[in-house]
Amino acid sequence: MKSAVETLNPTRVRLTVEVPFEELKDSLDAAYKKINQQVTVKGFRKGKIPARVIDQRFGRGAVLEEAVNDALPKFYTEAVNEAELNVLGQPEVDITELKDGETLNFTAEVDVRPSLELPEDFSSIEVEVDAVEVTDEDVEKSVEQLRERFASTSPVERAAEDGDVVTVDLEAKVDGEVLEDGVAQGVSYTIGSGELLDGIDDAVKGLSAGEEATFTSELKGGSAAGKEAEVTVKVTQVAARELPELDDEFAQLASEFDTLDELKADSTKRLANMKQFDQATQAQERVLDKLLELVEVPVPEKLLEDEINTRKHNLEHHQLGQMGLTLDKYLELQGKTAEEFETETREAAVKGIKTQFVLDELVKREKLNVNQEELTEHLMRRAASSGMSPDQFAQAVVEGGQVPLLVGEVARGKALALVVESATVKDTNGEVVDLDDEEDEATAEAADADTEAADAAEEKTEG
Structure with a gap:
């Protein structure tokens, strides 16, 4: 087998490959064997049909096509290895000449990794980054987030306000029809958290237990995700959140520290x-x-x-x-x-x-x-x-x-x-x-x- 490489651009080459016909022998034998297992000829046992009969009945061209398809990957890989190419992806192969008993010629265009020129050293690189500074405000915010995690709630007999935890029942309708997955009961929601539906905060603020309101909102998930829905929300309980005092007792409750x-x-x-x-x-x-x-x-x-x-x-x-x-x-x-x-x-x-x-x-x-x-x-x-x-x-x-x-x-x-x-x-x-x-x-x-x-x-x- 002979091969040559032509560089088309920095990331693509064309391989030209010439294969002597005798190198197709193994693939031709495999092709006859494969066809033998797939066809039936009267007078011959399956798998025992002579090559000349297969040529006569099904055509030498079919055998050659099968053999070439089998052999091409091997010849292509040999040409790539011989040229020491670092290829990317699958090649575009074109059979330029196939003469029975003489030769197989083909070309293969394929992407390759480009040759790169790296600097000898990188000492010229200089970058600027943010300074590491922890402010009192950063610490207070961190402690406050921890405090929020240890908040408790207790039911109250008043209208819901920002920061309250309300228990609600929800019903969503689209085009006047209640969605199968649009009904939920006993949902706990912290007003102002933004974790449920757009518009629910304004709807529930001012409501007491037993009262309800209706608002429109675009659904974020479910069967009607992305659609505008008419949502009815009924408040079944209003609970106020109580944050623990920031003292040594809180530190002992929330961490391994004493103060x-x-x-x-x-x-x-x-x-x-x-x-x-x-x-x-x-x-x-x-x-x-x-x-x-x-x-x-x-x-x-x-x-x-x-x-x-x-x-x-x-x-x-x-x-x-x-x-x-x-x-x-x-x-x-x-x-x-x-x-x-x-x-x-x-x-x-x-x-x-x-x-x-x-x-x-x-x-x-x-x-x-x-x-x-x-x-x-x-x-x-x-x-x-x-x-x-x-x-x-x-x-x-x-x-x-x-x-x-x-x-x-x-x-x-x-x-x-x-x-x-x-x-x-x-x-x-x-x-x-x-x-x-x-x-x-x-x-x-x-x-x-x-x-x-x-x-x-x-x-x-x-x-």
Whole structure:
């Protein structure tokens, strides 16, 4: 077999392959055997029909077609390996010549990973991040949120007010008909929380137990999601929320601390840790953006389209589907036009693919490996974000053949960490930031965010 490579553009090549006919022998034998099992010829036992009879009855062309279809993937793979190409997705194959007993010639156009020129070092990268500052207001807000969790309620004989917890019965009608899933009784709702239906706060405020009101609202879920409904709400109980006093007794109730001062000191420490992690994440993202500016990265159009479609599919059929929203309604809530959504999705897809290409090239250049401990830690983190147990997630990963994708994510995280170590990171106060404590996890998450969907798109094209 002979093959040659023609570069069509930085991300696409054309392979020209010439195959001597004798190399089709195994595939021809397999084709006769397959046809033998599928057809019946009077006078011959099934599977024992001579090749010449098959040629006469069904045509040599049918046999050749079967043999070529069987052999092409093997010859294509050999040509790819011989040329040391890093291909993306499926090729477009065109048989240019097929002479029985003489030769098989074909071409294959396919996308390839582009060759990238990375900087020798990344010391020129400098980014600014938010300073870590925990204010008294931050601490008070944190303690107040904890206080809200320990609030108690007690029934009152008065009209409902903001902050009260009301027990209500609901009935929703669309076009005058009560919905099958539009009736609910004994629903507990905190006025002002915004956790139920738009318009319910104004409807129930001022009502006492036993009173009802009617209002219109767009349903967020159920059989009539997105439709305007006439909702009748009846208040069966009004309860006032009572917050515990902010004192040492509350600290002992709500935490392991003996005093309120100790509780506030712990809140300060926790908030500082959270802000440090956020700062590290911000640093990784900004360093990554600077890195992508330094490298020219051509993007294969087919891979880009697959990436865009993957992102749209995940948004529409997973994220929005779980919330009972259509894409149009989502765009309305976001205040975006369809054109703006398309532009943002495309830009995010381009960034995701460029990130994967650049970090993979860095992994290759630096010969970065992933050990079992690093892979396990990454798997645990991904399991937590998916809502699955580590065992369930690991099983799904193995069964879906996704282990190489996870290994790639970890390796890219390590590559980005190398860049961050070389970069200069300063906060808004002009102080150089030491990211050692938070860097590993934040870097991994920053790399994951831009490459997970790109992985999925690439896997789809490679499949």
